[in-house]
Amino acid sequence: MRAEDILNFSIRASTGYKFRTFLILIAMAIGVASVVVLTSLGEGARQYVTSQFSSLGTNLLIVLPGRSETTGGPPPLLGETPRDLTLDDAIALKRSSAIRLISPISVGSAPVSWKQLEREVIIVGSTSELYEVRHLSMSLGRFLPSGDHRRGEALCVLGNKVKKELFANQSPLGEWVRIGDRRFRVTGVLAKKGQSLGFDMSDVVIIPVASAQSLFNTASLFRVLVQASSREAIPRAREAILKTIRERHDGEDDITIITQDAILSTFDRILNTLTLTVAGIAAISLAVAGILIMNVMLIAVSQRTTEIGLIKAIGATRRQIMHLFLAEAIILSITGAFLGLVVAFGGVLLLTRILPNFPIVIPFWALATAVGISLLTGLVFGVFPAQRAAKLDPVQALSRR
Amino acid sequence: MIRLDSIERVFQVGNENVYALNNVSLKISQGEYISIMGPSGSGKSTLLNIIGLLDRPNKGFYILDDVNTTDLSDEQQALVRRHKIGFVFQFFHLVPRLTASENIELPLILAGMKPEKRKDRVKSALEDFRLTDRAKHRPDQLSGGQRQRVAIARATIMEPQVVLADEPTGNLDRASGKEVIEILEKLNKKGIILILVTHDPDIGNRAVRKISMVDGKILDDT
Ligand SMILES: Nc1ncnc2c1ncn2[C@@H]1O[C@H](COP(=O)(O)OP(=O)(O)O)[C@@H](O)[C@H]1O
Numbered sequence: 001m002r003a004e005d006i007l008n009f010s011i012r013a014s015t016g017y018k019f020r021t022f023l024i025l026i027a028m029a030i031g032v033a034s035v036v037v038l039t040s041l042g043e044g045a046r047q048y049v050t051s052q053f054s055s056l057g058t059n060l061l062i063v064l065p066g067r068s069e070t071t072g073g074p075p076p077l078l079g080e081t082p083r084d085l086t087l088d089d090a091i092a093l094k095r096s097s098a099i100r101l102i103s104p105i106s107v108g109s110a111p112v113s114w115k116q117l118e119r120e121v122i123i124v125g126s127t128s129e130l131y132e133v134r135h136l137s138m139s140l141g142r143f144l145p146s147g148d149h150r151r152g153e154a155l156c157v158l159g160n161k162v163k164k165e166l167f168a169n170q171s172p173l174g175e176w177v178r179i180g181d182r183r184f185r186v187t188g189v190l191a192k193k194g195q196s197l198g199f200d201m202s203d204v205v206i207i208p209v210a211s212a213q214s215l216f217n218t219a220s221l222f223r224v225l226v227q228a229s230s231r232e233a234i235p236r237a238r239e240a241i242l243k244t245i246r247e248r249h250d251g252e253d254d255i256t257i258i259t260q261d262a263i264l265s266t267f268d269r270i271l272n273t274l275t276l277t278v279a280g281i282a283a284i285s286l287a288v289a290g291i292l293i294m295n296v297m298l299i300a301v302s303q304r305t306t307e308i309g310l311i312k313a314i315g316a317t318r319r320q321i322m323h324l325f326l327a328e329a330i331i332l333s334i335t336g337a338f339l340g341l342v343v344a345f346g347g348v349l350l351l352t353r354i355l356p357n358f359p360i361v362i363p364f365w366a367l368a369t370a371v372g373i374s375l376l377t378g379l380v381f382g383v384f385p386a387q388r389a390a391k392l393d394p395v396q397a398l399s400r401r
Numbered sequence: 402m403i404r405l406d407s408i409e410r411v412f413q414v415g416n417e418n419v420y421a422l423n424n425v426s427l428k429i430s431q432g433e434y435i436s437i438m439g440p441s442g443s444g445k446s447t448l449l450n451i452i453g454l455l456d457r458p459n460k461g462f463y464i465l466d467d468v469n470t471t472d473l474s475d476e477q478q479a480l481v482r483r484h485k486i487g488f489v490f491q492f493f494h495l496v497p498r499l500t501a502s503e504n505i506e507l508p509l510i511l512a513g514m515k516p517e518k519r520k521d522r523v524k525s526a527l528e529d530f531r532l533t534d535r536a537k538h539r540p541d542q543l544s545g546g547q548r549q550r551v552a553i554a555r556a557t558i559m560e561p562q563v564v565l566a567d568e569p570t571g572n573l574d575r576a577s578g579k580e581v582i583e584i585l586e587k588l589n590k591k592g593i594i595l596i597l598v599t600h601d602p603d604i605g606n607r608a609v610r611k612i613s614m615v616d617g618k619i620l621d622d623t
C-alpha cells in the first residue's frame with residue numbers, strides 16, 4: 001500500500017467520525033499547550049533571574065577579606081585573624097592582564113546633612129570604576145572622577161532617595177553636604193536602580209574610597225570588585241588575584257573570591273530543574289491525552305469491526321491494518337499538537353500583555369519536545385488498538401451486520 | 402483448481418464440540434458454477450470461509466493451484482485472498498463513508514497500485530456494472546441491488562479466479578436478486594469459478610453443479 005494512500009484513508013476515517021476526532025484533538029491540544037506554556041514560564045523565570053544578575057555587572061569577581069570554607073585548602077589555624085584587605089592590595093591587582101577594572105569598596109554608616117536636614121546613610125567608598133563595573137547610571141551630573149585611588153577628594157554622589165530626602169526638587173549639583181565631620185561637594189545623583197549586592201543603591205552616598213577610609217578610620221576594605229577582561233579570563237583573573245594577595249600577605253590565602261558566574265550557574269541549575277519539573281507535570285496531561293487516544297481508538301476499532309473484516313477479506317494483511325490504524329492515531333496526535341501550539345502561542349502572547357516586564361519566551365526545545373512527545377504518545381497509545389484491529393478474526397467481524 | 406481433502410472445522414461451544422465441517426472433500430475445476438444449498442447451520446458459510454482463506458480448518462488439506470494453503474502464513478494467505486479470491490456477502494459490507502467508486506477501488510489501493518491505473522480500472526468496472534452515474538454516491542444513497550453490484554465490482558476488480566457469494570440475494574427483492582445472479586453468471590462465463598450459497602432453490606438449481614449439505618457433511622453433489 002502506498003504511503004499517500006495510507007494517509008488518505010486514515011484522514012478520511014478520522015473525518016468520518018467527527019466527535020471522536022474532536023475529543024482526541026482537544027485532549028492533545030491541551031496537553032501540548034500546557035507543556036509549551038508552562039515551560040515558557042519556567043524559561044522566562046530563568047531568563048529573568050539571569051538578566052537581573054547580569055545587571056550587577058559582567059564578568060564580575062568579588063574579593064572579600066577572610067577565607068571561607070569554600071575556597072578550599074586547610075582550615076585557618078586557631079586564633080588566626082585574617083589580614084586586612086587594603087587599598088594597596090586592590091591597586092596591586094590591576095597588574096594582571098586578565099583583569100580589566102578593579103573597584104575597591106569600603107562601607108560604613110554616617111550622618112549626612114544639608115542645611116537643617118540630616119539622615120543616617122550608608123556611605124560607600126569607591127572609585128570611578130564602580131560606575132562601569134556595576135552598570136550604574138546617572139540621573140544628574142557626573143560620577144566620581146577617575147584619578148589616583150589613594151587621593152581622597154571631597155566629592156560625593158548621592159543615591160536617588162537620599163537626594164530626594166535632602167534636596168527634594170532642588171538641584172544638589174555643586175552643593176556641599178556634611179558627612180560625619182567632613183564636607184563633600186555633590187557631583188552627581190544616581191539614576192533609580194534596585195537592589196544590588198545587598199544594598200539599596202538609591203539609599204547610599206558614594207565618596208572616593210580614600211576619603212571613606214579616613215572618615216571611618218580604617219585601612220581595611222569591605223570588598224574589591226574585579227572585572228575580568230573577558231568571560232574566558234575569569235579563571236585566570238581568579239588565579240591572579242589569589243597569587244597577588246598571597247604574595248602580599250606573606251603566603252597566606254586569606255581572601256575569598258566569589259565569581260558571579262558561580263552564583264548564576266547555581267540559580268541556573270535551580271531554575272532549570274524548576275522548568276523541567278513544571279514541564280514534567282504538564283507532560284502528565286499529555287499522558288492523559290494518550291490514554292484518551294487509546295480509548296477512543298479502541299472504540300473506533302469496535303465501531304469499525306465489519307470494515308476491518310471486509311478489508312481483510314479483500315486482501316489486507318495484518319501489517320496493513322496496523323499501519324492504517326496507527327496512521328490514524330498519529331495524524332490525530334499531530335493535528336492536536338499543532339492546535340496545541342496555536343493555543344500556546346496565543347496564551348504566551350496574552351501573558352506577555354499581562355506581564356510586560358517578565359520575559360516569556362517559548363524555548364525551541366519545548367516546541368520540539370511537545371511535538372515529539374505528542375507523536376510518541378500517538379504511536380505508543382495507538383499501537384494497542386491497531387494490534388487489536390489487526391488481530392480481529394475476519395469471519396467473526398463479518399458475521400456482524 | 403481447488404481441492405479440499407478431509408476438511409474438519411470444529412467449534413467449541415461450552416463443553417461441546419460443534420462440527421461445522423465434518424470430513425469434507427471436494428474438487429473444483431477452473432470455470433465451474435456451483436451452488437451450495439442446505440438448511441441453516443449445515444456449514445455452508447464455514448465451507449465458503451475456508452475456501453476463501455478467511456478461516457483455517459482444524460484438520461485436512463486445502464490445495465489451491467497446487468499450493469497447500471494450510472501451510473501458508475496469515476500474511477501469505479492475505480495475499481492469496483487479494484489476488485485470487487473475491488467475496489460477495491449478504492449484507493454487502495460496503496465501507497459507509499466511501500463512495501461507490503472508492504469502495505470498488507479499495508482492493509487496488511491495498512495492492513499498492515498507482516492512482517492513474519486505478520482510475521482506469523475503476524472506470525471500466527463502473528461501466529461494466531452500469532454504475533457510472535452512481536460513482537459518487539455513498540452506500541446509503543444506493544438501492545440494495547446497486548449496493549450488491551458495487552460489492553461485486555469490488556470483488557472482481559482484482560480479476561480473481563474464484564468468486565464466493567454467500568447468500569448474495571438474501572437481502573434483495575426478487576428483481577434485483579435475479580439481476581445480481583445474472584451478473585455473477587456472466588462473470589462465470591468468462592472463466593471465473595462461481596460458488597454460490599443460497600436458500601432459494603430457484604437460484605440454486607440454475608447452477609451446473611449443485612452441492613447440498615447437512616450437518617457439516619456433503620450429502621449430495623451433482
Ligand atoms: N464462530 C463460531 N462459534 C461457534 N459455532 C459456530 C461458529 N461459526 C459457526 N458455528 C456453528 O457451525 C455450524 C455451521 O455454521 P455455518 O457455516 O454458519 O452454517 P450455515 O452457513 O450453513 O448456516 C453451525 O452449527 C454454527 O452454529
Ligand SMILES: [Mg+2]
Nearest residue numbers: 445446447567
Ligand atoms: Mg451461512
